Amino acid sequence: MAASSNPTEQAARELRITRVFDAPRELVFKAWTDPEHLARWFAPTGCTTEFVQLDVRPGGVFRHVVRNPKAGDCWCKGVYRELVAPERIVYTLALTDERGNTIGAAQAGKGSDWPSETTVAVTFAEHGGKTTLTLHQTVPESVAKRTGAYPSWIQMLDRLAEHLAPQQDVAEQ
Numbered sequence: 001m002a003a004s005s006n007p008t009e010q011a012a013r014e015l016r017i018t019r020v021f022d023a024p025r026e027l028v029f030k031a032w033t034d035p036e037h038l039a040r041w042f043a044p045t046g047c048t049t050e051f052v053q054l055d056v057r058p059g060g061v062f063r064h065v066v067r068n069p070k071a072g073d074c075w076c077k078g079v080y081r082e083l084v085a086p087e088r089i090v091y092t093l094a095l096t097d098e099r100g101n102t103i104g105a106a107q108a109g110k111g112s113d114w115p116s117e118t119t120v121a122v123t124f125a126e127h128g129g130k131t132t133l134t135l136h137q138t139v140p141e142s143v144a145k146r147t148g149a150y151p152s153w154i155q156m157l158d159r160l161a162e163h164l165a166p167q168q169d170v171a172e173q
Helices: 007-013 025-033 035-041 141-147 149-172
Strands: 015-021 048-054 061-068 072-084 088-096 117-127 130-137
Touching: 015 141, 015 149, 025 035, 025 088, 025 117, 025 130, 025 149, 035 048, 035 149, 072 117, 130 149, 141 149
Parallel strands: none
Antiparallel strands: 015 130, 048 061, 061 072, 072 088, 088 117, 117 130
């Protein structure tokens, strides 16, 4: 079966978010791959994240926890499938318990229609010193919005923009 080019059908099958950052793509890419950068923005507003394992290379594994003071901890793990600096990152993402064992969506507080594993692809395109980031996640947009994944990504990208602003100032000096 051929893939549909209809944007409405595409949104029904996967989450897609596009954001423009006022920063060069090398810096935006680094913010997605450097542990010091990730710790500062890779969680929704009011939350923190801690990487207990982070091996940023194709085949490398990561494991992290997002600590939410209201909703509790959310543990995840994944494998980097593709890293093309500074153009593209592709990784898997699965919900886990604190020991790294994959758990079902219901156990993690998500709806039963949340996939046991998703793939996240992030692309970085530079235009005039700014970076257009496009994020695809293999989960229907409606499910992402209902479970909170969509607003979490938006908040995380807002935090990334805030994090990059002073970094960009330093880069310009």
